[in-house]
Amino acid sequence: xxxxxxxxxxxxxxxxxxxxxxxxxxxxxxxxxxxxxxxxxxxxxxxxxxxxxxxxxxxxxxxxxxxxxxxxxxxxxxxxxxxxxxxxxxxxxxxxxxxxxxxxxxxxxxxxxxxxxxxxxxxxxxxxxxxxxxxxxxxxx
Numbered sequence: 273x274x275x276x277x278x279x280x281x282x283x284x285x286x287x288x289x290x291x292x293x294x295x296x297x298x299x300x301x302x303x304x305x306x307x308x309x310x311x312x313x314x315x316x317x318x319x320x321x322x323x324x325x326x327x328x329x330x331x332x333x334x335x336x337x338x339x340x341x342x343x344x345x346x347x348x349x350x351x352x353x354x355x356x357x358x359x360x361x362x363x364x365x366x367x368x369x370x371x372x373x374x375x376x377x378x379x380x381x382x383x384x385x386x387x388x389x390x391x392x393x394x395x396x397x398x399x400x401x402x403x404x405x406x407x408x409x410x411x412x413x
Contacts, residue, residue, distance in 0.1 A: 281306050284298070320337055331367045335369055352408050385412075
């Protein structure tokens with residue numbers, strides 16, 4: 273994965289959220305805070321979730337915006353937000369959200385790289401259980 277996609281400030285490892293919407297908002301806020309997206313992108317992430325769940329299995333969700341939200345993306349980026357106590361994601365417990373912002377087809381290689389990591393049980397577990405930003409950066413960058 274390109275090393276310019278993950279700002280260490282967008283790695284949040286001890287968050288909590290009462291529900292899926294709050295978890296997605298926290299991911300969106302992380303992307304806003306590092307200057308990757310404009311504020312309206314957060315609503316586009318919620319709209320995407322209403323259309324199709326971004327849960328991918330193994331306690332991981334990959335929230336991202338809709339195709340119409342591309343103009344709200346300033347640069348391709350990801351955030352990694354860990355919810356140690358879990359969040360109910362339509363009946364599935366999610367402990368790790370990887371939020372994505374990508375212009376054009378930039379999300380395709382991002383999703384492929386994430387899939388490779390998440391399909392490796394040891395690497396996926398490392399991400400789900402990470403307590404240090406450096407652990408996340410080592411796996412993703």
